[in-house]
Amino acid sequence: MALNNLNYPLDFKFKITTLSSDFNITDRNGNYVAYVRQKMFKLKEDVIVFNDESKSKELFRIKANQWIDFNASYSLSEIATGRSFGRLARKGMRSIWKASYDILDANDQPKFKIQEDNGWVKVFDNMVGEIPVIGMFTGYFLNPSYTVTGMDGKAYFKLKKCRLSSEEDSSSTA
Structure with a gap:
């Protein structure tokens, strides 16, 4: 699995200059961990976690089960294996x-x-x-x-x- 042995705290730097919701994640030492990008114009949220900003390798996908956020849950799966890690339920x-x-x-x-x-x-x-x-x-x-x-x-x-x-x-x- 990707993202093992992380050095906490993790820092999320959001890019406010782009139209989509995207951000970089670095660890305590400033090492690059991942690049996260939310797909635009989707009724159901769809977020992809890449290895870096070049978006050359998809690591994980986070998908909402419904388009209304009130009781939505977000499943997390690894792209390479299709393995589900579980979900975050609001x-x-x-x-x-x-x-x-x-x-x-x-x-x-x-x-x-x-x-x-x-x-x-x-x-x-x-x-x-x-x-x-x-x-x-x-x-x-x-x-x-x-x-x-x-x-x-x-x-x-x-x-x-x-x-x-x-x-x-x-x-x-x-």
Whole structure:
């Protein structure tokens, strides 16, 4: 499997100059990990993880099971083998206040939960995001964070959107 032995934290640098949602992933030492690109004009989300920006080798595919995001789940499969790793399932009603997801393995057994840490960040982001011009800059001061916990309640990861420097596009750290 690709993407073994990663040096955390991972840095996600989003490209705001392109029409599609795409970003680079680098590790703690600045080593290139992957290039991720979302297919444009799809009713159901379809994301491809490549080995690099040249897009010469597809590593993984992430596909939504439905076009409405309320209770959508996103399956992850390896391109080379067709092996399914499981899926990320959004919890619709629980996500109204704070985003909530379950990570399920290939046998549909729950392994982890992802929970947004502060619901107010989403509320303010949605409100301020509707203000003309000012709404374009919400990513500079409204930075959501998420905690990934195991089924035993132990926290394993903290996902946080942060702005690292003025020369970076947009960044998240995992």
